[in-house]
Amino acid sequence: MSRLWGIAISTILILAACAMFRNPEKESVEVTPTNETPVVETTTVRPTETAAVRVHESLKFDELLTDTKAKLPTRDILQGKPAEELHQPPQEVLDIGLEFGKIHEALKEDPRLVSAGALFFGECASQDDLLTSVRAVCLRNARYYEKKDPTVKLALRNVPQDVERIAGELPEPSF
């Protein structure tokens, strides 16, 4: 099974690298001197390397999103917990914060992934079996990343009023 995954990932990497070779000028970053701005240095990046790294990073990020999605706390986690334990936020709610943190860090490292991050948080906000607190934080994050990437247009479904209200009352993100 894991060998199959390995073959699939390798194939994607090769295909992506080939695609980049066909149109190399698109990926190379060249700064040409103009009258207005003095140029300090000119950089050229090898296209195959960039594409392969990018695909690899993107796959790693997809994996992170898939893992986080599986860990999103649903209302089911409350079942079976004694009432006294729900006197404070459940541990699972705090734990998912650390997972969200990994997503923010990945997006800071590679802003090209912002649209995927925004979509992830948008889907989380729309998922109606999740805890209200989690949906509200997801909604706030989705809006934050939507503003960062003008190409992203979130289509949020089934977001109840209380989730909207709480998201609007949360502190501004500082990551």
Added chain:
Amino acid sequence: MRLWVGFGFCLLFFIAGCGKPKQVSLKYDSSVPEEQRTLFDSDLEVLDSLSLSSTADAQMMDIPDFSAPSLAAWLSHRSKALVGQDYDLERNVGVLRTSNPYLPRPFALDLGIADRREGKIMMVNLGAAVYMAGKKENWLLGMKVAGETITVTSPRAGVFQIHELFKLKVSPSPSARINSLVRLSILFHEARHSDGNGAVTALPHAICTSGDYEGLPACERFQRGPYVVSRITTEKFLEACPECTDGEKEALTLMIADYRARLLPDAQEVDTRAEGIEP
């Protein structure tokens, strides 16, 4: 001369070792395990180190600002001692006087102390619960804590029982600063239960009428109740933690969202001043 220099150095080391006294001083009953005392001491040091300039919501807690001295003073008025999970309520709580007049008349509000002890509640404001129990019976009760008897004349007796407080954490290391902030937020929540008067003595939680906690006594019906205090203090702690990782900031934000979700839409503004009787 050499003797005097040596003496001077010793004095200097002694003073440095003493450090700055904490602004909140809690008594620990012998039932509090040593490692929990150490952690709680470090939590109080974290509280002393906080530097907050914002004053938004300060009036909700009747404080001028969120400086460390203001927060410490607020907490000191409401919390006096900690007892451990094994604190024996039956052995340590006694009737000091029967037929004790409580004014206004007692309210029949059973906090179910015995039942709560069975559960995994994080921390219980035992002082407020004992006060309510005495009020119900018209008895003046006393609690033996750390070798001294506390006469419970108001919900501000300030005796908290630690249960699973140290279970809720963000970082795996119990002594991490972020975990101190989480515990402090819970401590402030419990301290708010030391307030209130008449029908709203101890500002008890309400049954949630909708949402994730529907049917559970885990909601807030007071605009300035314990969950609101939790929300405010957690917001301030988030603000005071620029060094927190993104994940830690998100964990605090999720706590804030959880506290906000618990506030009932028809939450009331009530007089939160603590009632009390003459000893």
